[in-house]
Amino acid sequence: MSAHIKIKQVNGWLKRHLIHSCQFIKNNGHAYVDIKLNNDMLPYLIGVKGYFSAPKLENIKHFKKDQHFKLHAYLFSYLYRGTTGNVSIEQIREILDIDKKQYKLV
DSSP states (O other), rough: OOOEOOOOOOOOTEEEEEEEEEEEEEEEEEEEEEEEEOOHHHHHHOOOOOOOOOOOOHTTOOOHHHHHHHHHHHHHHHHHTTTOOOHHHHHHHHTOOTTTSOOOOO
16 A cells, blocks of 8 residues: 555654555445555554545545545645635745655746
């Protein structure tokens, strides 16, 4: 699984996979996805108290990369809070976990 969470810490950061396993199951004409979360992430997920929302599937079903989800979640958080704001290139690099050497400004 490629979905991961980057957690800021005092002396750096910690990157953990969010999903332990994911299985698509068909049964008697019904289909569902069984997702098991990584147990190491439970303390962080239980502590979520604000600015949490679940995106509508129709809005994200065509996303291909983790960066698409990350950027959507960040921008959607402004809508959720009822505010607007400016996002710098440095903030976008941090949100998308992009190194400064990966893409040069033109």
